[in-house]
Amino acid sequence: MEVPILKQGPVLIATFQAALSDADLNQLRSALVQQVVRFRSRGVIVDVTAMDVMDSFASRTLREIAHIIRLRGAETVIVGIQPEVAFAMVQLGLTLEGVATALDLEEGLAYLNQKFKTMK
Amino acid sequence: MAKRDESSELLRELVAHLRQNRTQLREEWVGSISETRLLTAMTKEEIFAEATSVYDSYVEALETETFEALQAYARNLSERIIPRGVETHEVVGIVLLLRDVLARSLFAKYQTDFKKLNRILDAYEPAANRIANTVAVGFVQERERVIRQQQEAIRELSTPVLQVRERLLILPIIGVIDPQRARQLTEQLLRGIRTNRAKVVVIDITGVAAMDVTVANHLVQTVEASRLLGATVIVTGLSPEIAQTLVTIGVDLGKMNTVGDLQGGIEQAERLLGYKVMALAEPN
Amino acid sequence: MSRVEIRVTISSDQDIVLARQKGRSLALELGFSSGDATLIATAISELARNIVSYAGSGQIALKDLQGSSRVGISVTASDNGPGIPNINQALRDGFSTSGSLGLGLPGVRRLMDEFEIDSKPGQGTKVVVKKWRP
Numbered sequence: 303m304e305v306p307i308l309k310q311g312p313v314l315i316a317t318f319q320a321a322l323s324d325a326d327l328n329q330l331r332s333a334l335v336q337q338v339v340r341f342r343s344r345g346v347i348v349d350v351t352a353m354d355v356m357d358s359f360a361s362r363t364l365r366e367i368a369h370i371i372r373l374r375g376a377e378t379v380i381v382g383i384q385p386e387v388a389f390a391m392v393q394l395g396l397t398l399e400g401v402a403t404a405l406d407l408e409e410g411l412a413y414l415n416q417k418f419k420t421m422k
Numbered sequence: 423m424a425k426r427d428e429s430s431e432l433l434r435e436l437v438a439h440l441r442q443n444r445t446q447l448r449e450e451w452v453g454s455i456s457e458t459r460l461l462t463a464m465t466k467e468e469i470f471a472e473a474t475s476v477y478d479s480y481v482e483a484l485e486t487e488t489f490e491a492l493q494a495y496a497r498n499l500s501e502r503i504i505p506r507g508v509e510t511h512e513v514v515g516i517v518l519l520l521r522d523v524l525a526r527s528l529f530a531k532y533q534t535d536f537k538k539l540n541r542i543l544d545a546y547e548p549a550a551n552r553i554a555n556t557v558a559v560g561f562v563q564e565r566e567r568v569i570r571q572q573q574e575a576i577r578e579l580s581t582p583v584l585q586v587r588e589r590l591l592i593l594p595i596i597g598v599i600d601p602q603r604a605r606q607l608t609e610q611l612l613r614g615i616r617t618n619r620a621k622v623v624v625i626d627i628t629g630v631a632a633m634d635v636t637v638a639n640h641l642v643q644t645v646e647a648s649r650l651l652g653a654t655v656i657v658t659g660l661s662p663e664i665a666q667t668l669v670t671i672g673v674d675l676g677k678m679n680t681v682g683d684l685q686g687g688i689e690q691a692e693r694l695l696g697y698k699v700m701a702l703a704e705p706n
Numbered sequence: 707m708s709r710v711e712i713r714v715t716i717s718s719d720q721d722i723v724l725a726r727q728k729g730r731s732l733a734l735e736l737g738f739s740s741g742d743a744t745l746i747a748t749a750i751s752e753l754a755r756n757i758v759s760y761a762g763s764g765q766i767a768l769k770d771l772q773g774s775s776r777v778g779i780s781v782t783a784s785d786n787g788p789g790i791p792n793i794n795q796a797l798r799d800g801f802s803t804s805g806s807l808g809l810g811l812p813g814v815r816r817l818m819d820e821f822e823i824d825s826k827p828g829q830g831t832k833v834v835v836k837k838w839r840p
Contacts, residue, residue, distance in 0.1 A: 602840075609741060
């Protein structure tokens, strides 16, 4: 199952489906990095609203995506983590430290726009 | 063994008597219930209907000398009458009244044969007492269950997630926090963040009496989980003693954004949200 | 005394997803809240991942628990992999033999109510975790 990536101005938006395998996640990571380079994007939003489980692998992949993209000079924000998923994540000790988070797509875009302003 | 057989034999005779005089004895019992002003929360018809069922279960318990059915009925009855405000003394009262009504009818039936009366009562009394006991215990257990349920409901209500401004929530925590309540708090807060689209949360723990390592870890987890939803948490009201304890037991306070008191916390929250609060005019 | 038993063979990352989906639906069927079902599904995901990364293949068995006064779910993860040489160390937070996040056993223990592990080097690993409905 491939993760669709949408380009909206300087921002790329990747929307996760419910049941992603490790291979899907790895595929997403390389696709995102490639497209950030290709479109010279300044921000990436990863929307995980549909994800019902965020385990250590998914969490680590998200962190890696954010770090790699930062090395390309762009910002990543994770949006849409569900309350129950967040609760399970912190029990597991997965806190996505150093990665920006926002409530939903709208908030994620607002966060990035704010960032772009201060970066100028 | 012989004695037991005899007792069973007598109980059978007793049960036959109670079945034969069902209508009259039941009437007498209902009469004495209203005379003594028990079950005032119920209508006459309701009392009569319940009395009929209780009477029949009572006789059945005497006959079979098993109490499970009666126990189940007592619990079911309690479940129905507790919400109407029926008290323990009333339930015990009506069962004792029935015991007396039946005992009197035995006196009347066997008044000419004193020896037989004594033997009948020897068989009847222990069984009757056990019935009274079963019903009373059933009622009290049901009441305790209701109380536990209410306590849980109160607990849920006792920690309101308040929206003070758009996108700003306050969670005042008061009292003792156990792991179960801590989890409830976290779930409530996370749901609140989503439904109110909150960006900043002030958790005020001024009213928390004591904090051990488990509760402190829950607090840290709540802060982390809120951040995963995109909300910033400010903790206020952390006393120096509690702060000292937390540091000593190795809780990483660096992950927590703390401000001395609730007012300061709200002010910082407003700054984070971009609000600027000022007086409309200089006070005189 | 259990009525249901679901076995999922774990040999690839696709099976991890399947196992946790089955676990979630069994948990919901048994009356767990969706919050608890998420905790259970997450624990299954971690256990299944350990099988894939450390043993290559194994099995996840899901069962209901019918106690006298309570209902629960049990998850058994078993494999014939290399085993864990030092269990105490593996149960300590922050320990991992493969990179920044591995094993995740302390986390799984926090997600569930009961946790048992049996492992010997060369003889595989068996982890049994249980959660009771509050």
